[in-house]
Amino acid sequence: MYTQGLDQKDKSAPKREQLETPEQLEAFQARxxxxxxxxxxxxxxxxxxxxxxxxxxxxxxxxxxxxxPEGNWxxxxxxxxxxxxxxxxxxxxAGHGLYLYSAGETLGVxxxxxxxxxxxxxxxxxxxxxxxxxxxxxxxxxxxxxxxxAIMNQIPLCRCSYGPYARAMVRICKEESFHxxxxxxxxxxxxxxxxxxxxxxxxxxxxxxxPSLMMFGPNDADSKHSAQSMAWKIKRFSNDELxxxxxxxxxxxxxxxGLQVPDDDLVFDQESGHYRFGEIDWQEFIEVIKGNGPxxxxxxxxxxxxxxxxEWVREAARAYGEKQAAKAAA
Amino acid sequence: MNKNDALLAYALRLGDNALILGQxxxxxxxxxxxLEEELANANFALDYIGQARMFYAYAGELEGKGRDExxxxxxxxxxxxxxxxxxxxxxxxxxxxxxxxxxxxxxYLRQLEELVHCADKRIAEIAARAEKEIRYHLRHNTQWxxxxxxxxxxxxxxxxxxxxxxxxxxxxxxxxxxxDNVFENEFDGPDLYRIREQWRETVAAVLExxxxxxxxxxxxxxxxxxxxxxxxxxxxxxxMQYLQRAHPGASW
Ligand SMILES: [Fe+2]
Ligand SMILES: [Fe+2]
Numbered sequence: 001m002y003t004q005g006l007d008q009k010d011k012s013a014p015k016r017e018q019l020e021t022p023e024q025l026e027a028f029q030a031r032x033x034x035x036x037x038x039x040x041x042x043x044x045x046x047x048x049x050x051x052x053x054x055x056x057x058x059x060x061x062x063x064x065x066x067x068x069p070e071g072n073w074x075x076x077x078x079x080x081x082x083x084x085x086x087x088x089x090x091x092x093x094a095g096h097g098l099y100l101y102s103a104g105e106t107l108g109v110x111x112x113x114x115x116x117x118x119x120x121x122x123x124x125x126x127x128x129x130x131x132x133x134x135x136x137x138x139x140x141x142x143x144x145x146x147x148x149x150a151i152m153n154q155i156p157l158c159r160c161s162y163g164p165y166a167r168a169m170v171r172i173c174k175e176e177s178f179h180x181x182x183x184x185x186x187x188x189x190x191x192x193x194x195x196x197x198x199x200x201x202x203x204x205x206x207x208x209x210x211p212s213l214m215m216f217g218p219n220d221a222d223s224k225h226s227a228q229s230m231a232w233k234i235k236r237f238s239n240d241e242l243x244x245x246x247x248x249x250x251x252x253x254x255x256x257x258g259l260q261v262p263d264d265d266l267v268f269d270q271e272s273g274h275y276r277f278g279e280i281d282w283q284e285f286i287e288v289i290k291g292n293g294p295x296x297x298x299x300x301x302x303x304x305x306x307x308x309x310x311e312w313v314r315e316a317a318r319a320y321g322e323k324q325a326a327k328a329a330a
Numbered sequence: 331m332n333k334n335d336a337l338l339a340y341a342l343r344l345g346d347n348a349l350i351l352g353q354x355x356x357x358x359x360x361x362x363x364x365l366e367e368e369l370a371n372a373n374f375a376l377d378y379i380g381q382a383r384m385f386y387a388y389a390g391e392l393e394g395k396g397r398d399e400x401x402x403x404x405x406x407x408x409x410x411x412x413x414x415x416x417x418x419x420x421x422x423x424x425x426x427x428x429x430x431x432x433x434x435x436x437x438y439l440r441q442l443e444e445l446v447h448c449a450d451k452r453i454a455e456i457a458a459r460a461e462k463e464i465r466y467h468l469r470h471n472t473q474w475x476x477x478x479x480x481x482x483x484x485x486x487x488x489x490x491x492x493x494x495x496x497x498x499x500x501x502x503x504x505x506x507x508x509x510d511n512v513f514e515n516e517f518d519g520p521d522l523y524r525i526r527e528q529w530r531e532t533v534a535a536v537l538e539x540x541x542x543x544x545x546x547x548x549x550x551x552x553x554x555x556x557x558x559x560x561x562x563x564x565x566x567x568x569x570m571q572y573l574q575r576a577h578p579g580a581s582w
Contacts, residue, residue: 067359067360071360074356075353075356075569076570076572076573078404078574078580079404079582080349080382081400083356083379084383087356087359087376087379090359090360091373094369098365098369186582189581190582193581193582194577302361306361306362307363309423309424310364310424312485312488313424315485316482319482320476320477320481
């Protein structure tokens, strides 16, 4: 999901890992199996810590980068009410980024370190945010599909074995379901509107459908982190299970809107009770992850520029703080 | 100008100031380096959009022609907007935005404090809500101007330049025209002369703490309140109104 990246190897093989004994690992797994929550101060295997840092920071980066495609329509929102709703949503996403960085910090990395990983291009964020928002309907599609897919993935994360992450997710999930409803409402109104508006909605679904399915990450057979994450109860369902669930829930919603899902192979299988859907273009997914999506450079470029433009302000705040501290000490 | 026309014009001006400033802040969303400032900006922008909606809704009722908040916000021409020139100035860098906000909000807060006691009930109610919001904004933004002014040599120079550049737009806030005068007399509205004195005191104190010099009052630009704007406003409005103009009569 927000952490679907084909991530890089951690080259700094930590010494602590070599000192881990089979007894420690076994006792840890027993706690996981007993559904105990692991807290920041508890002993945990290095690999567990690393996996969580990777996942939580990727998730946080996704919240932050995800503000850009939606921010793209903020100045052009069609009514003041829609503008206010979208602004509040984007503000929520910034808040999600903040909680998640805080959850990440409980694992011994600083927010600055995590952000540095994003800015250098080393850390990944969800591939979905590398697609452009070309019309107002895209804002509806993002709320409906992207926040919808995020919810599918995040509800089980509320029961994640790592306590601080699970608790952050509980708070986030509540807000994501608002976002999803608001996005659906944008499309509902467009679909009941003029021919031009309805065409806009269909075009948005055509462009966002497949990238939304890619949000769940590679097929189970190709997902290298899945098995261990499941054993650690960081993950509760496989990528394919979640993707299937998303399709099952979303296709009837598209029908309700009167929109056509852009998949000729999509068919309801009476026997299993599930929709069968076509093959995802995994080459596209890999290219976007590698940095070749339509907006990768633009998104990261904007974040880097914001960071660089803020340098003199950070320095000013630091200098002012030092002066105040010196005054207080005098 | 009769009483009712002045009230309508006054409500619209308040709406226009809130909308145009809110829209400028909206332009900055997703461009902040720090999440805390990102959240503050979005929060403050939301306050302004909310205030604009309340003032416009009331203006629409006063006008009685069936125009709602969106008709007023998104379907008027540039010369029908009556916001202050200060507010429509482009964002520039962080110091420019902060200086603009402090200069405006030090005025707007006083204006709202007076409006809370004005004779028009609806304006007074909206002002009471807005006053709490703006008091908080001003405190936050003032803290930033002080940090920038009394930070590094570079930040000091940037903050001073920002204040100097914007100063010529501050006179318009206090230049009472017919609308201001009728509203003051008929509705017990703000006395702009007195507000100017209070504003100068507030701003002087902030600038002093920020180790910034208060510019000399020289020539002052005006025209916003009469619908004569800078070139900047046209682009902002074209962008803001795009969907309403491209799809006339559509619902959203
Ligand atoms: Fe989020
Ligand atoms: Fe969301």
